[in-house]
Amino acid sequence: MPDLKGRVALVTGGNKGIGLTTVEQLATHGAKVYMGARSEDKANEAIKKLRSANPSLDDNAITWLPLDLANPASVVAAAEKISSAESRLDILINNAAFTVGKLELSADGIDSSMGVNHIGHFILVDRLLPLLKKTASQTDADVRVVTLSSMMISQAPATTRFDTPESLYNPTGLRDNGIISMMKRYSVSKLANTLFASELQRRMDSEGVPIISISVHPGAVATDGGMGLFPNFMKPLLKIAMSTPLQGATTQLFAATAAEVRKQKEKYGGKYLVPYGKVKEPGALATSEKLAGELWESTNELVGKLLPKS
Numbered sequence: 039m040p041d042l043k044g045r046v047a048l049v050t051g052g053n054k055g056i057g058l059t060t061v062e063q064l065a066t067h068g069a070k071v072y073m074g075a076r077s078e079d080k081a082n083e084a085i086k087k088l089r090s091a092n093p094s095l096d097d098n099a100i101t102w103l104p105l106d107l108a109n110p111a112s113v114v115a116a117a118e119k120i121s122s123a124e125s126r127l128d129i130l131i132n133n134a135a136f137t138v139g140k141l142e143l144s145a146d147g148i149d150s151s152m153g154v155n156h157i158g159h160f161i162l163v164d165r166l167l168p169l170l171k172k173t174a175s176q177t178d179a180d181v182r183v184v185t186l187s188s189m190m191i192s193q194a195p196a197t198t199r200f201d202t203p204e205s206l207y208n209p210t211g212l213r214d215n216g217i218i219s220m221m222k223r224y225s226v227s228k229l230a231n232t233l234f235a236s237e238l239q240r241r242m243d244s245e246g247v248p249i250i251s252i253s254v255h256p257g258a259v260a261t262d263g264g265m266g267l268f269p270n271f272m273k274p275l276l277k278i279a280m281s282t283p284l285q286g287a288t289t290q291l292f293a294a295t296a297a298e299v300r301k302q303k304e305k306y307g308g309k310y311l312v313p314y315g316k317v318k319e320p321g322a323l324a325t326s327e328k329l330a331g332e333l334w335e336s337t338n339e340l341v342g343k344l345l346p347k348s
Contacts, residue, residue: 039295043068046127047294048120048166050074050105050159051134053084056186056256059287060131062088065099067295072120074105074134107134107158108144110345117165126173127166129294132159132185132231138224140215141208146344149208155227157206159185160234160337161345174249180300184293185235187253187310191324193225198323200230200333203340230333232310232320237330239308250300250307252293256286257313281313288314 047064051057052073065071065088075081081102089095103120106112120127136142136154144153163170163183174181199205209226212219235253242249258281292315293299299306310320323329 039063039067039291040297041068042128042295045069045129046072046124047129047131048072048074048103048127049131049133050107050162053077053081056283056286056290057131057133058084058088059283060133060291061100062092063284063287063291064129064294065095066092069129070098071100072103073100074103074116076104076106078102078104105134105162107154107162108136108150110146110158110161110341113158113161114165114345117162121166121169124169126176126179127169128173128179128181130163130166130170130183131290131294132162132183133290134159135186136224136227138220140220141213141223147207149223149227151223151227152206152209152230155224156230156234157337157341159231161341163238164338164341170249171247174247179248181249182294182299183235183238183249183251184290185231185251185253186290187231187235187255187320188224188228189255189312190221190225191229191232191320193221194229194323195222195226196323198226198229198329200233200329200336203336203343206336206340229324232324233326233330233333234337235310236308236325237327237334240327240330241334243307248303250303252299252306252309252311254289254293254311255313255318256289257281285313 042064047069049057049061052061053075061071061073073081085100088100103116105116136150142150144150170181173179198209210222212222232253235251238251289311293311305317309317312318
C-alpha cells in the first residue's frame with residue numbers, strides 16, 4: 039500500500055471483521071480514519087485494540103463516527119459531522135452490511151438488507167458528495183468510493199426490478215426466514231451495491247468529476263457475520279478453509295489505494311473486483327445500465343420521501 043499521509047478516509051462498519059482490518063491498514067499507512075459504527079462502546083473497544091497492536095499510531099489517527107445506516111437521520115448527521123470537521127475526504131469505503139439473516143424491518147418498514155446495505159449507503163454518499171467533489175478538484179487528488187458487494191449477486195432473481203420507490207422496501211417480496219429467502223434478500227441488496235457503484239461512476243464521468251467508484255467481492259471470509267450461519271461443529275473447519283479478515287480486506291484496500299487503479303481508470307472505474315483486485319464481469323443483471331438507472335432514480339425518490347432535503 040502507498041503512503042496515505044494527509045489523506046482522510048471513512049470506513050463504515052469499521053469496528054469489526056473486514057472493516058476493522060481495513061481501518062487498521064489505512065491508519066498504519068498514514069491516513070486519518072473515521073470508523074463508522076453504531077455503538078460507541080464497541081467502536082472505542084476496537085480503537086483501543088488497534089492502538090495496542092500499533093503503538094506508533096497517532097492519538098488522532100482513528101476517530102469514531104456515530105453511524106446507524108438503518109436510520110436515515112443518523113446517516114445525515116454522520117455526513118454533516120465529517121463535513122464540518124474535515125476539509126477533504128479522499129477515501130469512502132462502504133463496508134458495513136446487514137448479513138444473511140432473519141427479516142428485520144426499519145422504523146420506515148424497509149427490509150434491513152436493503153436499508154443498511156444500499157439505502158443507508160446511498161444517503162451517505164449523496165450527503166458526502168460535495169466534500170468528495172471538493173477534494174477531487176484539488177491538485178494531485180485521488181478520490182475513491184469503494185462499495186462492498188458479494189459473489190452472492192449471482193443468486194439474485196432474474197426478475198429483480200427497482201423501478202419504483204416502493205420496490206425497494208423488500209425487492210424479493212419474501213417475508214419468511216427460510217435460508218433461501220434470507221439468502222435472496224441479501225443477494226438482491228448486494229446486487230444493488232454493484233449497480234450503485236457502476237451508476238455512480240457513470241454520473242461522475244458525465245459531470246467530469248475524477249472520482250473512481252468500484253464494487254468488490256471480498257471472498258469467503260471467516261467473520262462473525264458469515265460464521266453465524268453455520269452450526270458450531272462446522273466452524274473450526276470453516277475457519278481453516280475461509281479467508282482471514284486481512285485477506286478479505288485486501289481487494290477493497292487495493293480498490294481504495296492502489297496507484298494502478300488511478301493509472302488505469304478505464305479498466306477499474308465502475309467495475310466489480312474479486313480477490314485479489316481482479317476485474318470480473320458480474321453477470322447480466324449487475325451490468326444492466328437500465329436497472330442501475332432505475333435503482334438510482336427510485337432510491338433518490340424514496341430518500342426524498344424518507345428524508346426531505348432541507
